[in-house]
Amino acid sequence: MRIIETIKELRQWVADTRAAGSTIGLVPTMGFLHEGHMKLVSTAKDENDAIVMSIFVNPAQFGPDEDFDRYPRNMARDTQLAKDAGVDVIFAPSVEEMYPRQSAITISAGRLAEQLCGKSRPGHFDGVLKVVTKLFHLVQPDKAYFGQKDAQQLAIIESLADDFNFPLQIRRVGTVREEDGLAKSSRNVYLTEQERKEAPHLKKALELGKQAALAKQDPVAVMTDYLRDHTSGKIDYIQFLSYPDLTEKVEGDAILALAVQFEKARLIDNLLFTVKGN
Ligand code: PAF
Numbered sequence: 001m002r003i004i005e006t007i008k009e010l011r012q013w014v015a016d017t018r019a020a021g022s023t024i025g026l027v028p029t030m031g032f033l034h035e036g037h038m039k040l041v042s043t044a045k046d047e048n049d050a051i052v053m054s055i056f057v058n059p060a061q062f063g064p065d066e067d068f069d070r071y072p073r074n075m076a077r078d079t080q081l082a083k084d085a086g087v088d089v090i091f092a093p094s095v096e097e098m099y100p101r102q103s104a105i106t107i108s109a110g111r112l113a114e115q116l117c118g119k120s121r122p123g124h125f126d127g128v129l130k131v132v133t134k135l136f137h138l139v140q141p142d143k144a145y146f147g148q149k150d151a152q153q154l155a156i157i158e159s160l161a162d163d164f165n166f167p168l169q170i171r172r173v174g175t176v177r178e179e180d181g182l183a184k185s186s187r188n189v190y191l192t193e194q195e196r197k198e199a200p201h202l203k204k205a206l207e208l209g210k211q212a213a214l215a216k217q218d219p220v221a222v223m224t225d226y227l228r229d230h231t232s233g234k235i236d237y238i239q240f241l242s243y244p245d246l247t248e249k250v251e252g253d254a255i256l257a258l259a260v261q262f263e264k265a266r267l268i269d270n271l272l273f274t275v276k277g278n
Pocket of ligand 1: 028029030056058061128131132150153
């Protein structure tokens with residue numbers, strides 16, 4: 001496995017790999033790898049000849065009061081995990097390599113960022129689009145892999161690829177969970193012991209909400225009561241929307257999503273399911 005830190009070297013590897021007729025799968029990450037990332041890699045390995053994993057904690061997607069500086073990082077452990085999983089290249093650029101100067105051009109997630117996490121994290125998805133656009137141009141993958149746990153991010157990236165004719169496929173990979181139902185996330189390490197015990201109730205709340213939604217009841221009310229009774233976290237949002245277009249008129253494919261702020265960790269989770277017509 002190669003670790004590449006410069007755009008020049010990456011471009012050379014991409015040119016050589018393409019010239020050899022190999023397909024490329026891209027797994028974008030911010031590192032501190034867990035089984036969710038490993039599932040992205042194993043799915044990518046089934047569908048491509050060569051795998052590039054980017055590891056880059058992207059400052060453009062963190063707000064001024066967010067956790068960019070303390071975001072968990074462990075390059076030595078990530079390198080070993082990626083190597084064991086069969087990744088061919090880790091692309092781990094510095095911030096200066098990715099963003100050598102202030103960009104004059106910005107990309108906006110627009111309407112899709114007005115719901116869910118976009119409401120409480122202004123600019124976050126614009127920052128995601130900035131780095132993902134650069135990664136798509138640099139790696140030129142045939143397919144790129146994103147987890148369903150970040151369902152709004154996934155919807156926005158699908159729209160980016162579609163609206164701007166990126167010559168690649170966006171692949172959705174299901175959420176990986178702990179045995180007790182907690183969705184795997186690099187930020188779970190911020191949870192206190194007590195919060196970790198409460199965190200599986202997020203998935204339970206989603207299941208109750210799904211039952212309510214399918215029975216044509218209001219999932220938000222049911223979930224709010226459940227979460228208030230079972231966790232000490234502050235509910236940031238609970239929303240039931242169409243998916244992937246994220247409008248409030250829910251018909252067909254839907255997302256039920258929540259975000260709960262614990263002392264140091266803001267956890268998100270969601271379920272995607274189909275609602276039959278009224
Ligand atoms: O999902 C993430 O880890 C990040 O948002 C991504 C897609 C790697 C962009 O920095």
